């Protein structure tokens with residue numbers, strides 16, 4: 525992966541603090557996301573769509589942040605930045621996506637069929 529940025533805390537106290545902060549932000553976003561959802565019930569269509577867009581923006585911002593891995597939703601792991609996707613993933617998910625790419629690519633290279641395989645997505649983890 526080009527432009528590889530990895531956040532891996534070596535100091536246990538810093539790691540615990542960072543993970544707790546990520547979880548707190550993750551929880552605050554989900555509380556607000558839920559509040560917006562409850563408030564959008566019985567709203568006219570245009571207001572409903574506006575609130576739904578706000579909820580989507582909130583969720584997208586959380587997933588693009590370092591607070592939550594979009595693959596597994598964990599907040600307590602070392603993270604690696606995926607520049608083409610502009611998202612942070614935990615190093616475990618990044619490794620799984622990388623392994624998956626190599627496995628599926630080997631099947632394709634031998635003329636096999638792999639079904640639903642997003643080659644671009646998985647190639648961004650190389």
Ligand SMILES: [Zn+2]
Pocket residue numbers: 593594595596597598613614615616617618
């Ligand atoms: Zn993950």
